[in-house]
Structures are given as C-alpha cells and as structure tokens.
Amino acid sequence: MIPVYAGVDLGGTTVKIGLVDKQGNILVENKVPSKSHEGAEQILKNIVHVIQELLKQNSDYILEGVGAGMPGQIDVQKGIILEGVNLFAWRNIPAVAILSHLLNVPVKLDNDANVAALAEYAFGAGQGKDFMLMVTLGTGVGSGFILDGKLYHGSTDIAGEFGHMKIFIDGEPCTCGDYGCLEAYIGTKGLQKQVQKKIKEGCQTSLSQISPNQLMPKDISIAAEAGDEIAKEILQKTGEYLGFALANVNIVLNLSRVVVGGGVANAGECILKPARETLRRRSLSASAETIDVVPASLGEKAGLIGAASLVILKEN
Amino acid sequence: MIPVYAGVDLGGTTVKIGLVDKQGNILVENKVPSKSHEGAEQILKNIVHVIQELLKQNSDYILEGVGAGMPGQIDVQKGIILEGVNLFAWRNIPAVAILSHLLNVPVKLDNDANVAALAEYAFGAGQGKDFMLMVTLGTGVGSGFILDGKLYHGSTDIAGEFGHMKIFIDGEPCTCGDYGCLEAYIGTKGLQKQVQKKIKEGCQTSLSQISPNQLMPKDISIAAEAGDEIAKEILQKTGEYLGFALANVNIVLNLSRVVVGGGVANAGECILKPARETLRRRSLSASAETIDVVPASLGEKAGLIGAASLVILKEN
Numbered sequence: 001m002i003p004v005y006a007g008v009d010l011g012g013t014t015v016k017i018g019l020v021d022k023q024g025n026i027l028v029e030n031k032v033p034s035k036s037h038e039g040a041e042q043i044l045k046n047i048v049h050v051i052q053e054l055l056k057q058n059s060d061y062i063l064e065g066v067g068a069g070m071p072g073q074i075d076v077q078k079g080i081i082l083e084g085v086n087l088f089a090w091r092n093i094p095a096v097a098i099l100s101h102l103l104n105v106p107v108k109l110d111n112d113a114n115v116a117a118l119a120e121y122a123f124g125a126g127q128g129k130d131f132m133l134m135v136t137l138g139t140g141v142g143s144g145f146i147l148d149g150k151l152y153h154g155s156t157d158i159a160g161e162f163g164h165m166k167i168f169i170d171g172e173p174c175t176c177g178d179y180g181c182l183e184a185y186i187g188t189k190g191l192q193k194q195v196q197k198k199i200k201e202g203c204q205t206s207l208s209q210i211s212p213n214q215l216m217p218k219d220i221s222i223a224a225e226a227g228d229e230i231a232k233e234i235l236q237k238t239g240e241y242l243g244f245a246l247a248n249v250n251i252v253l254n255l256s257r258v259v260v261g262g263g264v265a266n267a268g269e270c271i272l273k274p275a276r277e278t279l280r281r282r283s284l285s286a287s288a289e290t291i292d293v294v295p296a297s298l299g300e301k302a303g304l305i306g307a308a309s310l311v312i313l314k315e316n
Numbered sequence: 317m318i319p320v321y322a323g324v325d326l327g328g329t330t331v332k333i334g335l336v337d338k339q340g341n342i343l344v345e346n347k348v349p350s351k352s353h354e355g356a357e358q359i360l361k362n363i364v365h366v367i368q369e370l371l372k373q374n375s376d377y378i379l380e381g382v383g384a385g386m387p388g389q390i391d392v393q394k395g396i397i398l399e400g401v402n403l404f405a406w407r408n409i410p411a412v413a414i415l416s417h418l419l420n421v422p423v424k425l426d427n428d429a430n431v432a433a434l435a436e437y438a439f440g441a442g443q444g445k446d447f448m449l450m451v452t453l454g455t456g457v458g459s460g461f462i463l464d465g466k467l468y469h470g471s472t473d474i475a476g477e478f479g480h481m482k483i484f485i486d487g488e489p490c491t492c493g494d495y496g497c498l499e500a501y502i503g504t505k506g507l508q509k510q511v512q513k514k515i516k517e518g519c520q521t522s523l524s525q526i527s528p529n530q531l532m533p534k535d536i537s538i539a540a541e542a543g544d545e546i547a548k549e550i551l552q553k554t555g556e557y558l559g560f561a562l563a564n565v566n567i568v569l570n571l572s573r574v575v576v577g578g579g580v581a582n583a584g585e586c587i588l589k590p591a592r593e594t595l596r597r598r599s600l601s602a603s604a605e606t607i608d609v610v611p612a613s614l615g616e617k618a619g620l621i622g623a624a625s626l627v628i629l630k631e632n
Contacts, residue, residue, distance in 0.1 A: 073602075131471040145568070147463065154570025155447040156606050161567045164600055167485055169560055178598055244485055251477045252461070252565060254470025282494055284480055286389075290472050 002027075004061045006051045007308030009112070010034065010070035012085075015043065017050045019061060020308035024123030026301060027061070028054050040081070040093040048102045065106040065311030066099055069115030069303055076157050079109050108310035112303065113160065114151050116296075117144025119306030120259045122313055125297040129257035133249065134296070135162060135242070137217070137264035137271075140175075141183040147253065163187065165245045182245045186238045186264065191217055194237065198230050205230035221267040235270040242271065243278025243293075250283045250291055261296030268295060318343075320377045322367045323624030325428070326350065326386035328401075331359065333366045335377060336624035340439030342617060343377070344370050356397070356409040364418045381422040381627030382415055385431030385619055392473050395425050424626035428619065429476065430467050432612075433460025435622030436575045438629055441613040445573035449565065450612070451478060451558070453533070453580035453587075456491075457499040463569065479503065481561045498561045502554045502580070507533055510553065514546050521546035537583040551586040558587065559594025559609075566599045566607055577612030584611065 004027060009016040011034065018029035030053070032046050047068075055061055071085040079096025100107040110118075117126075117134035126132040130149040136142035141163025145152040153159055163183035164176050171180030172190065184190050192215050199208050206228050210219055223231035246258055258279070260272060272293055280288040298305055320343060325332040327350065334345035346369070348362050363384075371377055387401040395412025416423040426434075433442075433450035442448040446465040452458035457479025461468040469475055479499035480492050487496025488506065500506050508531050515524050522544050526535055539547035562574055574595070576588060588609055596604040614621055 147468070152463070152569075154603075155572040156570055156602070158600070158602050159568065159570035161600055161603070164567050165564050166560070166598065169483055176600055178600075244482070248481050248564060249568060251480050252475065252568075253468075254472060254475035256471040282482065284474070284477055284492055284494075286472070286474050287470075287477070 001062045002060055003064045004055075005064055005308040005311050006054075006066040007304040007306070008047055008066065008068035009115075009303030009307055010068060011303075012071070015047060016304055017047060017054070018304040018308070019051075019054050019058070019063075020305060020312070022312055024119075024305050024309070024312070026304055028058060029304065030054060040084075040090045040095070041098065044093075044095060044098050045102070048099065051103065063103065063105050065108070066103060067108045067110075067115075067307040067310030067312075068095065068099070069110055069112045069307040069310075071112050074109055074111050074157060076110055076153050079107065081109070106311055110151065110307075110310055113142040114144040114153075115306035115310065116142070116261065116302040117146060117259075117306070118151055118309045118313070119298050119302040120261070120296055121146045122309040123298065123305055124302065125259045125294050126257050131254065131256045132259060133162065133246070133253075133255055133257075134259045134261065135246075136262035136296075137186065137242075137260065138262040139188045141187055142262070145253075162245065162249065165248060167241055167245055182241060185241050188217055188264075191215070191220060191234065191238070191264070194234050195220070195230070198234070203230050207231060217264040218266065221264075221270070224267065224270055232270065235267050236274050238264070238267075239271040239274030239276075240278045243275040244282060246275065246279040246293070247282035250279060250287050254287050255291050257291065258293045259296050260293060261299070261302065317378045318376055319380045320371075321380055321624040321627050322370075322382040323620040323622070324363055324382065324384035325431075325619030325623055326384060327619075328387070331363060332620055333363060333370070334620040334624070335367075335370050335374070335379075336621060336628070338628055340435075340621050340625065340628070342620055344374060345620065346370060356400075356406045356411070357414065360409075360411060360414050361418070364415065367419065379419065379421050381424070382419060383424045383426075383431075383623040383626030383628075384411065384415070385426055385428045385623040385626075387428050390425055390427050390473060392426055392469050395423065397425070422627055426467065426623075426626055429458040430460040430469075431622035431626065432458070432577065432618040433462055433575075433622070434467055434625045434629070435614050435618040436577070436612055437462045438625040439614065439621055440618065441575045441610050442573050447570065447572045448575060449478065449562070449569075449571055449573075450575045450577065451562075452578035452612075453502065453558075453576065454578040455504045457503055458578070461569075478561065478565065481564060483557055483561055498557060501557050504533055504580075507531070507536060507550065507554070507580070510550050511536070511546070514550070519546050523547060533580040534582065537580075537586070540583065540586055548586065551583050552590050554580070554583075555587040555590030555592075556594045559591040560598060562591065562595040562609070563598035566595060566603050570603050571607050573607065574609045575612050576609060577615070577618065 084090030143162035166180040168180035172184040174181035174184040400406030448462040459478035482496040484496035488500040490497035490500040
C-alpha cells in the first residue's frame with residue numbers, strides 16, 4: 001500500500017484534485033468545474049467523488065489526509081470558509097468538518113497564497129528555508145509566510161498581505177481603499193499606469209500599440225526581451241519597488257529566502273536582479289547577508305502540491 | 317519552599333539582579349556595577365555571587381532558573397553573546413554555559429528589547445495577546461515581537477528591527493547607514509532635527525531656548541503640556557510616523573496588540589492617539605479591528621521581570 005494525500009485546488013472556474021505522495025509527486029489528478037451556483041455542499045461532494053474514483057482506479061493507494069486551498073478568508077483553526085472569493089455564495093462553510101466526515105481522514109484548509117508558499121517550502125525553491133516569503137506577482141500581489149518552519153497566519157488568520165505594504169507614505173490609490181501599496185505599483189493595473197505615464201511623457205515604446213487596459217505584464221516582458229527601453233525600465237523599477245518592500249519586511253522578520261512566482265515573475269532576472277540588489281542594499285547589513293531572492297520552481301502545480309502538503313507536513 | 321527565578325538586566329553601567337516569583341513579582345533585588353573592563357567571566361561570577369547572596373538571605377527560596385537580558389547581538393539557541401553593545405570587550409562569550417555551570421539550573425539569554433517585550437507579554441500590558449509588538453521609544457527605537465505566544469528571533473536571531481523600517485523610500489539619513497528609517501524621524505536625533513527645522517522656518521516655540529543637541533524628548537513633552545503648539549505638532553507627527561510604520565507591520569503580521577514604552581512614550585496619548593488612528597486608517601480594515609496601541613505598564617522593571625520570564629515561560 002502506498003500512502004497518498006489528496007490535494008484540492010479550488011479555483012473560480014475549476015477545482016483541481018490530485019493524489020500526491022509523501023515526496024510531493026502528483027501521482028494522478030482530475031478536475032471538475034467549480035459550478036459555484038450549486039452551492040458549497042454539492043461541490044464538496046463532487047470533490048469527494050473524484051477522490052474516491054482516483055482511489056478506486058489505484059487500489060494500492062491508501063488515503064492519509066486531504067488538504068484544500070482556495071482564495072478567500074479562511075478560519076484555519078476551525079476549518080471554516082468564512083468568505084469565498086469568486087465562489088460568491090460561500091459563507092461560513094465548515095468545509096473541513098464536511099470533508100472529514102465524508103472521507104474519514106484528517107482534513108486541512110487554507111488560502112491559496114499560503115498553500116503556494118507551503119508547496120515551495122516543502123518541495124520547491126524554498127526547501128530547508130524555515131523563514132521564507134513566497135510572493136506571487138499577478139493581477140495582484142499575493143504572499144504567504146513560512147516562519148520557523150510553519151505557515152504564519154497571524155492573530156485572526158489574515159496575515160501576510162505583503163502586496164498592501166506601503167512603499168510610499170502618500171502614493172497611488174490601491175484597490176484596497178488605501179494608497180501607496182506595493183500592489184498599486186507592480187500589480188497589473190499599476191504596471192498599466194506606469195506604461196501610460198511613460199507614453200504621456202512622450203517616450204517611444206512598442207507598448208503604445210497595445211490598448212492600455214489590455215496591456216498585460218507578459219507584453220512588457222516580451223517588449224523588454226525585444227529590446228524596448230521603456231519596458232526594460234519598467235521591469236527594473238518593478239524590481240526596485242519589490243526589493244524595497246522586501247527590505248522593510250526583512251528588517252523585521254530576518255528571513256532566509258524569498259521565492260517569487262506568478263505571471264509577472266516570468267520576466268525573471270529583469271525583475272529579480274534589481275529586487276535582490278535593492279533588498280540587500282536597504283536591509284541592515286547582517287540581515288542582508290543571509291537572504292536570497294529566487295524564482296518559484298513548481299509553477300501551476302503549487303496549488304495541488306501545497307494543498308496536499310497541508311496534511312503531509314503535520315505541523316501546519 | 318518558594319520557587320524563584322533570577323532575572324539579570326545587564327546595562328552599560330549597572331547590572332540589576334532580582335529574584336522573581338512565578339507570578340512576575342520581584343521579591344528581592346540588588347545591583348553591581350558593570351565594570352566591563354574586568355571582562356565578562358568576572359562579571360558573570362559577580363552576578364552568580366549576588367544571586368547566591370540573595371538566596372542565602374531567603375532560605376525558603378529555591379532557584380529554578382536564570383534569565384538574562386542585555387543590549388547587543390545574541391545567539392539565542394547557543395546562549396552566546398556574539399557582540400555586546402556598551403560592554404565593549406564582550407565577544408563570543410558562552411554566557412549561558414558559564415552561568416548554568418556555576419548555578420546548576422537552566423539559563424536563558426536574550427537581547428534587552430526582546431526581554432522587555434516578553435515582560436509586557438507575560439505580566440504587563442500585553443497579557444493574553446499572543447501576537448504583540450513592544451516598541452521602546454528612546455534614543456533609538458527598540459522593539460521585540462511576540463508571535464504565536466513566543467518571542468520571535470528570525471533566521472539568524474536579528475529579527476525585530478522595527479526602528480529601521482523605512483517610512484520614506486528616500487528620506488533622512490539614519491545611524492544604520494540607510495535612510496528613511498522610522499528612527500531617523502522619531503528617535504532623539506530625529507526629534508531634534510524636527511525641532512530645528514521648525515525653528516529655521518521661523519516658528520515660535522519655547523524649545524528654541526534649549527541647545528539643539530541637548531534637547532531631549534522629555535523637553536518636547538513638557539513644552540507640549542504647557543501648550544507649545546510646535547511641540548504638540550511634533551508629537552502628533554511622531555505618532556503619525558509611528559502609526560504608519562505599525563500599519564506596514566500589521567498588514568503583514570496581523571497583530572493583536574502594540575505596547576509602547578520608553579522615554580518618548582511618556583508623552584502618552586499625545587503620541588499614542590495619532591499612532592492608533594494612523595495604524596487603523598492605513599491597515600486593511602479587517603486587520604485594523606483587532607489591534608490596539610497601549611502604553612507599557614512595567615516601566616523600568618521590565619528588564620528584570622522579562623529576563624526572569626525567559627525561564628518562567630518555558631517555551632521561550
């Protein structure tokens with residue numbers, strides 16, 4: 001018999017379900033549409049059905065636990081979905097109780113940013129780094145912290161909002177209602193604004209051919225690779241802003257690794273190099289020596305592997 | 317027999333030593349001059365002598381452990397003083413090994429900012445608040461973090477440098493070599509600069525009667541109480557700067573309490589009110605609801621009580 005751990009990655013449109021071994025390998029996987037109109041209980045039943053089918057097809061697997069990650073606010077201790085994001089109808093759903101009742105194994109639940117961080121810590125670019133920050137650069141700036149080898153949740157399970165650290169005491173308005181947040185500069189909308197500003201200033205850039213609201217981070221990366229100076233400058237600035245916010249965190253938390261993932265991070269060293277340099281220059285010297293900034297290594301798989309890791313690593 | 321815990325507060329000029337009960341009460345205390353020229357081993361022997369004398373005078377006390385706090389960089393796990401501050405000759409001193417050999421009880425060592433935080437958490441204004449930041453406003457801005465009910469040390473025991481969080485991406489130079497740090501604005505030198513700036517701008521203030529380098533935070537508090545508008549404005553601004561840095565920390569750490577102590581904090585609500593308001597306004601709404609900013613309650617005793625708490629609270 002091979003002990004396996006089910007990982008469940010609840011997205012706005014699809015739920016991915018996989019069986020993962022103790023070494024973090026996805027053995028088999030499947031997916032179902034989220035169908036959020038059906039209500040949480042039905043979707044949880046669908047998930048259980050998929051897990052049971054995957055187990056039936058592999059009779060030498062024995063299920064040891066289920067971990068699930070999803071966007072939204074989670075009461076981690078009680079295992080309750082307080083407020084789902086995208087999965088609009090989900091409020092106060094005791095998901096852990098429902099799943100553990102149906103499957104009779106330990107179940108853990110956490111938000112998707114924490115789950116991605118745990119995946120990189122357990123099996124990816126953060127292995128062995130007990131004080132780790134995972135930053136996911138996408139439409140927004142997501143993050144999860146591993147402190148002392150464990151996911152950090154804070155006093156009411158809403159810690160880790162790195163993207164809303166303010167890099168300017170007065171600054172650009174952010175979707176959170178405040179202003180000056182990192183996300184307002186290096187999230188997708190922030191990047192669009194930076195490009196628009198450059199175009200208004202009369203700078204020549206191939207990015208002016210793309211409609212401002214359609215412009216994606218990937219377009220900036222492609223333009224930079226093709227030699228567009230404005231695109232390069234914006235990625236450099238993005239890295240510097242990221243590095244400044246990382247320095248402010250590192251001064252307080254004395255981290256050992258930062259792992260950067262997500263779409264914007266595909267620009268690679270164009271962002272990571274200035275981020276690393278700024279982080280080191282602006283951290284206190286002793287805390288600058290022991291930290292590095294590296295790209296994530298698990299990509300899209302982090303959702304499944306991280307969810308399973310919630311039960312593979314017992315202490316989380 | 318009454319179980320007691322020795323607290324040792326190593327300062328630059330005096331070493332305070334006290335026997336503390338499990339409830340955090342100082343039962344007896346004494347002090348010896350630091351005499352740092354005598355070398356660490358001799359001073360540690362002096363400390364042991366004082367502890368033994370205090371025990372002899374109280375034959376119903378039984379020593380359960382020794383905790384010591386001091387300024388400087390400490391390897392907490394190994395119990396080594398890596399580099400003392402003020403106690404200039406102290407480098408790589410295995411203080412825990414020496415003291416536990418001489419007294420044959422468990423010994424713990426930590427830096428003074430952490431020790432003060434632990435005192436307020438265990439027996440002061442942070443009781444029951446498992447996610448707490450203690451800020452000490454003095455010549456510099458000291459701090460210690462309690463996360464998940466334990467002192468937080470980070471990956472190389474140099475976490476918690478809250479005073480060096482940057483409130484401006486470009487800003488005033490700081491003693492740490494970087495710029496824009498909170499301490500460069502609300503530490504004693506920062507406050508002196510703020511006053512000088514106001515005087516240069518032609519503002520009328522009673523503070524102009526004090527020589528710039530002699531001006532202490534207390535003078536600003538006294539002037540503010542006497543109705544000096546510039547002094548009030550500077551304390552207000554100090555609170556706002558503090559609150560902004562607290563918001564940036566709270567966004568990431570989702571704290572439940574901030575305890576403010578030290579000389580500058582004697583200005584009380586003149587600083588704490590704007591700090592509290594700014595913290596709440598600039599934190600994400602959910603993380604603003606569960607945090608408060610309160611004055612420290614143990615004052616000067618925090619050094620002794622906190623040191624003893626290192627061994628009273630076993631998990632630290």
